[in-house]
Amino acid sequence: MKLAVYGKGGIGKSTTSCNISVALSKRNKRVLQIGCDPKHDSTFTLTGFLIPTIIDTLQSKDYHYEDIWPEDVIYTGYAGVDCVEAGGPPAGAGCGGYVVGETVKLLKELNAFDEYDIILFDVLGDVVCGGFAAPLNYADYCIIVTDNGFDALFAANRISASVREKARTHSLRLAGLIGNRTAQRDLIDKYIDNIPIPVLEVLPLIEEIRVSRVKGKTLFEISEVDNSLSYICDYYLNIADQIITSPEGVVPKEAADRELFSLLSDFYLTKVKDTSSAINPEEEMSLVVI
Structure with a gap:
């Protein structure tokens, strides 16, 4: 199963993705998380450092795919989650979608896709070009991370439009929304009343979720030391359990911007x-x- 996680920039996609990946691993699934952002920091809380990117490795080998081995680009992080960072072109140059395509091409050359139960693409936010939607070409499900704010839901609506468009030619469904660090959910509820989309989970406004990113650790790893935080992990385990059941999902019909x-x-x-x-x-x- 392949998942693509989207949402407004800064909404907490990478923190959410890493914790979902660990939760899936805790459910005995082999997981590969692919960071699809030129900042290449998606997997930071899993590995504890910025791992070398696919694009950097390809450049160092003059794009000779046959000279690259899995251990050159795949790094194992916390709870046995394997990690890849696609990387990207310099700021203002090139297309991130091309890099995602090259990443998938290389991983297929290495037969890596066949070794995992779950492959999760963590996609950069606030971009609406075709390259931004490239991971949807490979995904079975899209998951949108949002909060109870207008900007995040506006971005979610644009992402829903991308899912609908890709679903015309791909076997793609929107699994649902995840509300991240959300004290209330009235705007989320108002949105889904008009644009029916499942809600996988709504995480309360818990400061430890934000702090975990600063610490460079997932909530699961932190809770091993501070057991009082283990209840937060249950939210991610609930999301993992829903994913494992292969939800029906939806092809959303987004609202017009106005x-x-x-x-x-x-x-x-x-x-x-x-x-x-x-x-x-x-x-x-x-x-x-x-």
Whole structure:
């Protein structure tokens, strides 16, 4: 099974991806995580360092695929999760989608794809070119990481459009949304009421999730030392269990940009109005001025 994890830049895709990969490994699945970002830091919390990239390795061998061995590009991280970083062209030059294609080509040459139960592509955010959607060419499922904010849901809607487009010619489904570090979920619920998409999990606003990235460790590894955090791992294990069952998924029908803007902004303004109804007129006027 191949998964492609998408979402707005900075939403926590890599942190989420690494913890899902570990959770799948804990469920006795052989997992390969492929970082698809020129920053090549997707697998940092699994390996503890920035591993060499596919594109750098290919360049060092003058693109002679026959001179590359699995151990040159595949590194084993925490819980036995294998890791690959595609890398990418220099900033402002080249196409990240081409690099993803070269990565898949090399891994197929090495027969690596046949050795894993789950292959997870962790894809960079906030890009809408064709190269951005390249991992969807190889995936069985897309998973979108979001929060309860307008920008993240707007990005999720654009990603849904990419899934719908790719599903015309590929066996691809959207497995669902993951709400990451979300204190509330009212905007998420408003969105899925209008654009029916499964919700795999909503993780509460837990500071340890953000801190784990800084520490360069997954929540599973941290919880080995601090058992009080083991409850956070249960969220990721729940996601893993749903993935393992090969969910039906959906081919989403995204909202038009203006329709979505109106839907979410009207809902938010109504909520603010209801909340401010308890404020006296002078306070309400001061809020308007601000």
